[in-house]
Amino acid sequence: MAELRAPDECGVPDPAPFMHPTLRKNYGKWVFHSHPKPGVLYHRAESGDEVWTVKFGTARQLDLYTIRLLCDLADKHADGHMRFTARSNVEFMVTTESKIDPLIKDLNSHGFPVGGTANSVSMIAHTQGFLHCDIPGTDASGVVKALMDELHDEFIKCEMPNRVKLSTSCCEINCGGQADIAIIMQHTKPPKINHDLVANVCERPSVVARCPVAAIRPALVNGKPSLEVDEKKCICCGACFPPCPPMQINDPEHSKIAIWVGGKNSNARSKPTFHKLVAAGLPNNAPRWPEVAAVVKNILAVYKADAQPWERMTDWIDRIGWPRFFEKTGLPFTKFHIDDWRGARTTLNASTHIRF
Amino acid sequence: MAKKMHDTPMLDQLESGPWPSFVTGLKREAATKDIMVDLLGQLETSYQTKKGYWKGGTVGVFGYGGGVIPRFTELKDENENPVFPDAAEFHTLRIQPPAGMHYDTATLRKFADIWDKYGSGLIGLHGQSGDIMMQGCSTANVQPAWEEINAMGFDMGGAGPALRTSMSCVGAARCEMSCYDEAKALRTVINANIDDMHRPALPYKFKFKFSGCPNDCVNSIQRSDMATIGTWRDNIQVNEQQARDYMNGHGMDKLVNDVISKCPTRAITLRNKADAVSGDSISTVAVDDQHVMQIENHDCVRCMHCLNVMPGALLPGKDKGVTILVGGKSVLKIGATMGTVVIPFMKMETEEDFEKLNELSRSIIDFFAENALEHERTGEMIDRIGLVNFLEGLDLDIDANMVTHPRANPYVRMDEWDEEVEKVSERKAAA
Numbered sequence: 049m050a051e052l053r054a055p056d057e058c059g060v061p062d063p064a065p066f067m068h069p070t071l072r073k074n075y076g077k078w079v080f081h082s083h084p085k086p087g088v089l090y091h092r093a094e095s096g097d098e099v100w101t102v103k104f105g106t107a108r109q110l111d112l113y114t115i116r117l118l119c120d121l122a123d124k125h126a127d128g129h130m131r132f133t134a135r136s137n138v139e140f141m142v143t144t145e146s147k148i149d150p151l152i153k154d155l156n157s158h159g160f161p162v163g164g165t166a167n168s169v170s171m172i173a174h175t176q177g178f179l180h181c182d183i184p185g186t187d188a189s190g191v192v193k194a195l196m197d198e199l200h201d202e203f204i205k206c207e208m209p210n211r212v213k214l215s216t217s218c219c220e221i222n223c224g225g226q227a228d229i230a231i232i233m234q235h236t237k238p239p240k241i242n243h244d245l246v247a248n249v250c251e252r253p254s255v256v257a258r259c260p261v262a263a264i265r266p267a268l269v270n271g272k273p274s275l276e277v278d279e280k281k282c283i284c285c286g287a288c289f290p291p292c293p294p295m296q297i298n299d300p301e302h303s304k305i306a307i308w309v310g311g312k313n314s315n316a317r318s319k320p321t322f323h324k325l326v327a328a329g330l331p332n333n334a335p336r337w338p339e340v341a342a343v344v345k346n347i348l349a350v351y352k353a354d355a356q357p358w359e360r361m362t363d364w365i366d367r368i369g370w371p372r373f374f375e376k377t378g379l380p381f382t383k384f385h386i387d388d389w390r391g392a393r394t395t396l397n398a399s400t401h402i403r404f
Numbered sequence: 405m406a407k408k409m410h411d412t413p414m415l416d417q418l419e420s421g422p423w424p425s426f427v428t429g430l431k432r433e434a435a436t437k438d439i440m441v442d443l444l445g446q447l448e449t450s451y452q453t454k455k456g457y458w459k460g461g462t463v464g465v466f467g468y469g470g471g472v473i474p475r476f477t478e479l480k481d482e483n484e485n486p487v488f489p490d491a492a493e494f495h496t497l498r499i500q501p502p503a504g505m506h507y508d509t510a511t512l513r514k515f516a517d518i519w520d521k522y523g524s525g526l527i528g529l530h531g532q533s534g535d536i537m538m539q540g541c542s543t544a545n546v547q548p549a550w551e552e553i554n555a556m557g558f559d560m561g562g563a564g565p566a567l568r569t570s571m572s573c574v575g576a577a578r579c580e581m582s583c584y585d586e587a588k589a590l591r592t593v594i595n596a597n598i599d600d601m602h603r604p605a606l607p608y609k610f611k612f613k614f615s616g617c618p619n620d621c622v623n624s625i626q627r628s629d630m631a632t633i634g635t636w637r638d639n640i641q642v643n644e645q646q647a648r649d650y651m652n653g654h655g656m657d658k659l660v661n662d663v664i665s666k667c668p669t670r671a672i673t674l675r676n677k678a679d680a681v682s683g684d685s686i687s688t689v690a691v692d693d694q695h696v697m698q699i700e701n702h703d704c705v706r707c708m709h710c711l712n713v714m715p716g717a718l719l720p721g722k723d724k725g726v727t728i729l730v731g732g733k734s735v736l737k738i739g740a741t742m743g744t745v746v747i748p749f750m751k752m753e754t755e756e757d758f759e760k761l762n763e764l765s766r767s768i769i770d771f772f773a774e775n776a777l778e779h780e781r782t783g784e785m786i787d788r789i790g791l792v793n794f795l796e797g798l799d800l801d802i803d804a805n806m807v808t809h810p811r812a813n814p815y816v817r818m819d820e821w822d823e824e825v826e827k828v829s830e831r832k833a834a835a
């Protein structure tokens with residue numbers, strides 16, 4: 049083992065050497081931006097320096113051919129630099145306006161959609177799914193590919209009232225995060241316990257501790273130490289599955305997909321909000337999840353037609369009210385929409401504020 | 405040339421359509437790499453059965469306790485042999501990107517070459533926590549791949565109960581809303597506490613995120629245990645030429661409907677020039693020859709809306725700094741929580757300012773390490789012990805900006821009321 053190299057704990061690299069030279073030169077000195085057309089941002093610095101950013105979508109999970117192709121394109125058009133956004137879009141920066149159109153043409157010819165700026169539906173923040181997670185109920189990259197195929201026009205056109213952020217999560221842990229529309233796995237049956245495995249692999253106290261509703265008890269099954277789940281209490285959250293793989297929560301039929309809307313991260317206008325449940329029970333229908341796509345597209349169409357400029361999904365619903373959201377989208381309001389978790393009372397209408 | 409491809413009828417359906425296809429990418433790598441041929445085989449099986457087939461394990465690099473996500477296949481035949489043996493090990497190395505995710509092509513090409521040599525050829529740019537995800541590595545190749553990546557000047561990210569990889573917005577590099585040097589803050593805090601990333605020993609994960617302004621482009625309030633968000637204390641700056649340009653381009657109805665009436669605190673008023681009011685806290689800008697737009701900055705909550713709609717015409721003030729919020733996290737276990745204010749404002753300009761941020765971060769990690777239960781996040785810990793205990797533990801001053809409104813129930817012992825009032829008066833006198 050002597051030849052193993054001790055790590056150089058260098059930490060986070062300084063971005064300056066990697067940054068486009070115009071960005072580096074004007075660091076902290078920008079004074080103006082505009083949105084000349086979909087997929088293009090214009091920024092001007094105090095010095096008068098100008099930079100146009102061309103933004104485009106990728107598959108996020110990139111093969112080496114694609115990475116090298118991006119490098120070739122950046123060398124050809126964008127001074128050999130690029131940056132990635134938090135939603136896996138790529139940004140090329142150019143310093144003369146005339147470079148924009150040839151760049152866009154080249155990107156489009158290689159299949160990269162240019163867009164995702166300002167009031168567009170941007171790339172879906174997503175997770176690992178079948179590709180790499182140890183607990184997924186569905187895939188991530190596939191759901192996103194299928195949905196972005198459907199939403200391609202909204203990505204490249206920027207015709208929404210305000211920006212629309214989407215996320216998908218392949219379990220209720222929700223790695224994809226809060227979003228204007230979030231698509232999240234929702235289990236509907238308690239875990240089926242594989243008792244043969246529990247005795248071998250399970251750290252039973254830590255599984256018992258993980259359950260948010262104390263539904264798990266140690267038990268003897270066939271003379272061996274195992275666990276049992278009080279199925280009346282269980283909320284099917286799947287939290288016991290990561291620490292205990294025998295707690296089989298994923299079910300090809302009963303693991304469904306739910307849609308949540310109105311999450312917002314920014315502080316603009318209203319305070320940040322969490323997304324709220326609007327639809328559930330949608331089938332986990334690989335490889336193209338058409339039922340999910342239909343609900344998402346319907347919500348987007350109603351929002352697009354009805355919201356005022358600059359209203360995010362949550363601002364719009366704040367104005368029109370939840371009853372009218374359900375009316376306009378045709379989605380049923382059920383008893384499951386009424387919260388009964390901690391703090392639920394604060395979500396009830398303690399007033400006579402009712403729209404007719 | 406790699407071995408023969410498995411049939412993938414379901415995945416094949418994800419190759420059509422206008423959005424770039426990850427399946428097409430995986431297949432390109434499978435042309436030369438057996439590991440990718442078998443990965444596609446397992447993925448197709450997951451699509452057919454709707455089940456995942458990975459389990460964790462223990463794989464790491466010499467000197468570090470975390471940063472590699474081990475994945476071993478669970479898809480075995482009746483003799484316990486992997487159905488797809490060449491992808492039986494498919495580990496991920498989490499690598500921290502440069503703050504702001506800027507790259508030159510030479511660096512990306514080097515990553516690609518390393519992953520050609522040691523990995524599956526699949527790189528995720530980026531994970532939800534902000535890592536470069538070098539995916540698909542055999543156990544044997546983890547160490548040599550890591551040594552080459554590390555030699556490029558890149559370091560492993562976080563996994564497990566540890567300090568996690570951080571993210572900052574594009575900010576100062578290309579955004580006029582930026583109120584501090586986000587990348588510097590990120591590097592100051594993360595690099596000073598890097599030991600907690602590489603040797604996981606915290607109760608659970610801890611995430612920092614850095615946004616240059618309240619637009620919070622990296623979602624720090626909802627996705628980090630400690631959010632550092634740029635803001636300012638003085639008046640919004642104005643630029644009359646840009647304001648008139650906005651009016652010429654958009655007209656009065658847009659100004660009224662999109663800007664003024666959407667201010668959440670009604671801080672903006674449109675007035676005839678002759679009726680303009682004056683005062684130290686008022687930003688005034690003429691939008692045409694007859695009208696001025698006036699912002700009462702004491703009423704403004706720095707929400708960013710009007711700055712977003714009228715870029716360049718309205719800009720953050722000059723007395724810039726940051727607000728710190730603590731306790732954001734996702735669903736497990738009590739439900740999602742947002743970070744809440746623990747420091748309404750601190751300057752972030754000088755080296756001492758950044759050092760103060762670093763000290764604060766260190767004390768919060770220490771407090772978390774000492775007081776959180778196993779598998780409890782900072783937000784859950786604060787829920788359990790109460791914000792006041794957290795603040796007192798860190799010696800942070802109470803501030804009315806920490807609440808939406810004061811307590812609405814009498815269930816509290818207040819026999820130390822006079823002493824508390826005394827403390828507040830002393831603090832006021834000292835300030």
Ligand code: HEM
């Ligand atoms: C002879 C003894 C008592 C009498 C006659 C009495 C009478 C009352 C009355 C008339 C109310 C108002 C009910 C209403 O209209 O909302 C009330 C409320 C209340 N009492 Fe008593 N009470 C007595 C003892 C106690 C004791 C010993 C306690 C506590 C240990 C107590 C706790 C309360 C509380 C908490 C409420 C408020 C309930 C609410 O807000 O809805 N009472 N009591």
Ligand code: HEM
């Ligand atoms: C052995 C005797 C008693 C026991 C074990 C007992 C236990 C309890 C418990 C467990 C609660 C609920 C506390 C909570 O909300 O967490 C409660 C609430 C209450 N008790 Fe008692 N109690 C006893 C006697 C009394 C008596 C004698 C009175 C009144 C004269 C009383 C009045 C109340 C009232 C008013 C509440 C509040 C109800 C509310 O939630 O609004 N209790 N008691």
Ligand code: SF4
Binds near residue numbers: 176217219220
């Ligand atoms: S959302 Fe759940 S299943 Fe998906 S990657 Fe995250 S933990 Fe895994």
Ligand code: SF4
Binds near residue numbers: 260264277281282287
């Ligand atoms: S699924 Fe959730 S609620 Fe049900 S037993 Fe597991 S942890 Fe408890």
Ligand code: SF4
Binds near residue numbers: 579617622
């Ligand atoms: S958070 Fe603010 S400063 Fe940072 S990129 Fe977004 S708008 Fe710009």
Ligand code: SF4
Binds near residue numbers: 669672703704706709
């Ligand atoms: S930044 Fe201030 S003035 Fe502008 S809309 Fe928000 S609260 Fe109103």
